[in-house]
Amino acid sequence: MKTWKKLGSRQIKERIFEALDKNKSFFDTPLLGVPASHLDSKVFSHSMPFLQDAPFLTAMIHNPNHIGCHTLGESESFFRGTHELEREAIRICAEDIFKGAPDQQDGYVSSGGTEANIQAVWVYRNLYMKKYGATSKEVGILCSEDTHYSFIKAANLLQMEIEIVKVNPMDRTISDKSLELAIENLSRRGVKYFVGVVNMMTTMFGSVDDVDQYVQALEKTRQPFKIHVDGAYGGFFYPFSNSNNRMNFEHPYVSSITVDAHKMLQAPYGTGIFLARKGLIEHTMTDSASYVAGLDLTLIGSRSGANAIAVWMILMTYGPFEWYEKVQTLLLRTQWVCNQLKELGLDYYRHPFGNIVTIKAGQFDPGLAEKYSLVPNDHHHPDWYKIVVMDHVTIDKLRDFVEEVKLCETQKV
Numbered sequence: 001m002k003t004w005k006k007l008g009s010r011q012i013k014e015r016i017f018e019a020l021d022k023n024k025s026f027f028d029t030p031l032l033g034v035p036a037s038h039l040d041s042k043v044f045s046h047s048m049p050f051l052q053d054a055p056f057l058t059a060m061i062h063n064p065n066h067i068g069c070h071t072l073g074e075s076e077s078f079f080r081g082t083h084e085l086e087r088e089a090i091r092i093c094a095e096d097i098f099k100g101a102p103d104q105q106d107g108y109v110s111s112g113g114t115e116a117n118i119q120a121v122w123v124y125r126n127l128y129m130k131k132y133g134a135t136s137k138e139v140g141i142l143c144s145e146d147t148h149y150s151f152i153k154a155a156n157l158l159q160m161e162i163e164i165v166k167v168n169p170m171d172r173t174i175s176d177k178s179l180e181l182a183i184e185n186l187s188r189r190g191v192k193y194f195v196g197v198v199n200m201m202t203t204m205f206g207s208v209d210d211v212d213q214y215v216q217a218l219e220k221t222r223q224p225f226k227i228h229v230d231g232a233y234g235g236f237f238y239p240f241s242n243s244n245n246r247m248n249f250e251h252p253y254v255s256s257i258t259v260d261a262h263k264m265l266q267a268p269y270g271t272g273i274f275l276a277r278k279g280l281i282e283h284t285m286t287d288s289a290s291y292v293a294g295l296d297l298t299l300i301g302s303r304s305g306a307n308a309i310a311v312w313m314i315l316m317t318y319g320p321f322e323w324y325e326k327v328q329t330l331l332l333r334t335q336w337v338c339n340q341l342k343e344l345g346l347d348y349y350r351h352p353f354g355n356i357v358t359i360k361a362g363q364f365d366p367g368l369a370e371k372y373s374l375v376p377n378d379h380h381h382p383d384w385y386k387i388v389v390m391d392h393v394t395i396d397k398l399r400d401f402v403e404e405v406k407l408c409e410t411q412k413v
Contacts (some may be wrong), residue, residue: 003088004096006319015085015316016309022081023064034078036302038063044313056310064305069281069297073107087306092315094275096238098257100249106405109261109308111300112148113232116258116274119284119299120228121195123156123256123276126283128193128224136160136209140191142182142218144174144209146202148230161191172207172349179217187221194218194225200247201234202258204304204377204386206356208238211246215253227253232272234354235259239328242353255280266391271307274298278310286313326391330355333398340402355389364405372401 007015024031026038027046038046039061064079070087086109094105110116121141128134140161143151149165155162161290163182165174186194196218198209214308216227228245231238236259239245249252255322256276262353286296318326334355341348347360359374363383369385376382387393387401 001096001320002102004092004315004320006311006322007316012313012316013053013055016059016313017394019081019085019309020055020059020062020064022084023062024078027062027063030319031078033067036063036065036402038278042393054062059309060304065302066109066305067298067302067309069108071108072281072297073231082305082309085312088249089308089312089315090273090275093235093259093273094249095259096320098248098275099236100275100277103276104210104278104279105249106278107273108298109303110274110298110313111231111270111303112262113148113258113260114153114272115299116260116272117150117197117228117230117232118154118157118241119150119274119281120256120258120276121151121160122299123280123283124193124195124226124228125158125160127226127280130283132193132224133284134193138190139193139195140186141190141195141197142186142214143197144202146172146205146207146353147197147199148203148232151197151230157261161186161189163172167207168348170347172202172351173204174209175215176213176217179213180220183221192223194221194223196227198227198229198247199234200229200231200238200245201351201354201356203233204375204384205354205358206234206351206354207349208234208351208353211251211254216360227251229254229257232258232260233263233356235273236261236264237327237330237355238325238353240324241331241355248353249275249277259316260301264390265311265314267314268307270304271310273311330389330391333393333395336395337387337389337398337402340398344402344405346405350382357389358384361385365408368401368404370410371404 008140014053018249029170044061051058064082068075070083071090090107128139136159141151141155142163144165144167146167163186165182166178167174197213198211259273261271262269281297284297338350346363348357350357374385378383
């Protein structure tokens with residue numbers, strides 16, 4: 001690991017308070033032209049003694065604005081101290097987790113995976129428009145039916161074509177034929193430029209796409225294409241569960257990656273990450289934001305620096321090896337519940353390197369799904385219910401569910 005090192009709690013606290021000291025504080029410096037302030041002191045007290053040992057809460061109260069992309073060019077100088085922590089977190093993700101070359105990726109902490117996915121599509125649409133004179137309708141998104149709905153939003157917002165590739169209903173794989181048919185359908189609608197979306201653990205099934213399958217199919221078109229990896233769920237899990245992961249910046253065709261920190265990393269909600277190779281994010285620069293130092297290249301614009309600090313804190317608290325151990329623990333719990341379901345003879349899907357178990361509906365009392373908050377693929381007509389083995393999902397809790405399923409089966413007999 002080049003950048004990612006485990007730090008002690010004292011070191012983490014010192015780094016964050018040093019970063020806040022480098023910022024211009026709303027409390028004691030004359031920030032007369034900034035259209036914001038610290039959190040309202042009548043509602044959020046900044047004088048509580050415990051704050052001296054609470055760097056994240058202190059950062060929330062100081063309210064640094066991380067508008068822009070701090071891995072590229074200038075940024076607002078008022079918050080340069082905490083910008084440094086965001087850059088470090090982005091570098092850890094891009095280089096240490098997703099194997100990018102040093103200083104060859106840009107990125108920023110977004111409001112979540114949805115924003116980061118839309119940002120990726122926006123970047124590529126603008127690239128094709130600027131480089132080839134394409135229209136929005138000549139740029140198409142290619143993704144599977146298990147892909148997150150944020151790409152439907154992206155197509156709608158950016159007025160692009162989108163084609164959904166069918167998956168095998170039991171093992172969630174994509175056939176070469178279904179992929180080629182989807183590409184043909186886009187081409188028939190006038191699409192000449194492609195954005196291929198490959199999933200690193202889908203939200204419902206935890207399924208993983210084959211990036212090389214997409215590349216080979218798109219190469220046959222002899223048309224320009226870019227590959228985006230949606231690792232919103234799996235980005236902080238799959239690279240640690242599968243050492244042979246190909247969906248990273250070592251792959252010559254992977255151009256951008258989305259990660260959600262408010263899922264596996266357990267950061268506060270509203271914390272995603274967008275990563276892209278150098279030379280791409282400039283295509284979304286907003287020239288009219290002339291009052292912003294360095295201008296703005298992001299979809300969200302103003303955003304909380306505290307969320308970026310949360311990402312940095314979590315990464316530094318664990319370090320790479322303890323994070324690996326955490327993932328392995330979740331894998332063991334997932335395997336345990338799979339073994340129980342297999343003994344019960346229940347049909348389920350689980351990717352071998354994932355921590356999502358999706359059980360076919362109709363095999364147990366749906367009241368248990370409600371009691372244990374299993375999430376259906378469709379709230380009106382569920383075909384599947386999923387268990388997501390997160391930090392709070394212990395074997396004791398999983399055992400309670402399994403025992404109730406067994407009891408129902410016994411009563412049937």
